[in-house]
Amino acid sequence: MAMISLYLFVSSGKMAEAKDAQIKNLQADVEQLQDSVKNTQLKVLEMQYFSxxxxxxxxxxxxxxxxxxxxxxxxxxxxxxxxxxxxxxxxxxxxxxxxxxxxxxxxxxxxxxxxxxxxxxxxxxxxxxxxxxxxxxxxxxxxxxxxxxxxx
Structure with missing residues (x-):
């Protein structure tokens, strides 16, 4: 029982680390997409200037x-x-x-x-x-x- 508990504890710690890394990657992707949207909005506003x-x-x-x-x-x-x-x-x-x-x-x-x-x-x-x-x-x-x- 102790071995099973130890195994579950270690594997859940590794799963948590993997999920944290995945969340950080997704946050970086979201920030990059937000920057891209802002740049696109600025380009659209610039294109609409002479209109x-x-x-x-x-x-x-x-x-x-x-x-x-x-x-x-x-x-x-x-x-x-x-x-x-x-x-x-x-x-x-x-x-x-x-x-x-x-x-x-x-x-x-x-x-x-x-x-x-x-x-x-x-x-x-x-x-x-x-x-x-x-x-x-x-x-x-x-x-x-x-x-x-x-x-x-």
């Missing part, structure tokens, strides 16, 4: 309009320019593998948009000035553009 949705001063320009999502509305109006036949009229290049159409849009503030365009193989970017009017019409003016070259 109409997070710019109260720019959004104030649209207070008199009954738009719940000005950025979405402006993006939709810009995408409507893709509906014209051929290359989008805001893209100053002729498509090489098809028509150039705007794909991605980032409404920076109450005046400017960054947009990506592509014909499926070639792509580029546009800097567009826009004006949202009181009648909810939107005028777009191309400020600058670039077309990436392929190296293959």
């Amino acid at each position: 109409l949705e997070n710019n109260d001063d720019a959004l104030a320009y649209y207070d008199h309009l009954s738009l719940k999502n000005p950025s979405g509305y402006i993006s939709d109006k810009l995408l409507e320019t893709n509906e014209s036949k051929g290359t989008n009229p805001l893209v100053p290049y002729e498509g090489m593998e098809g028509d150039f159409k705007i794909n991605k849009i980032k409404v920076l503030n109450h005046k400017w948009i960054l947009a990506d365009f592509s014909d499926g193989k070639y792509w580029g970017e546009l800097l567009i000035k826009y004006e949202l009017k009181d009648d909810l019409g939107v005028d777009f003016t191309l400020i600058d553009h670039l077309l990436y070259t392929r190296n293959n």
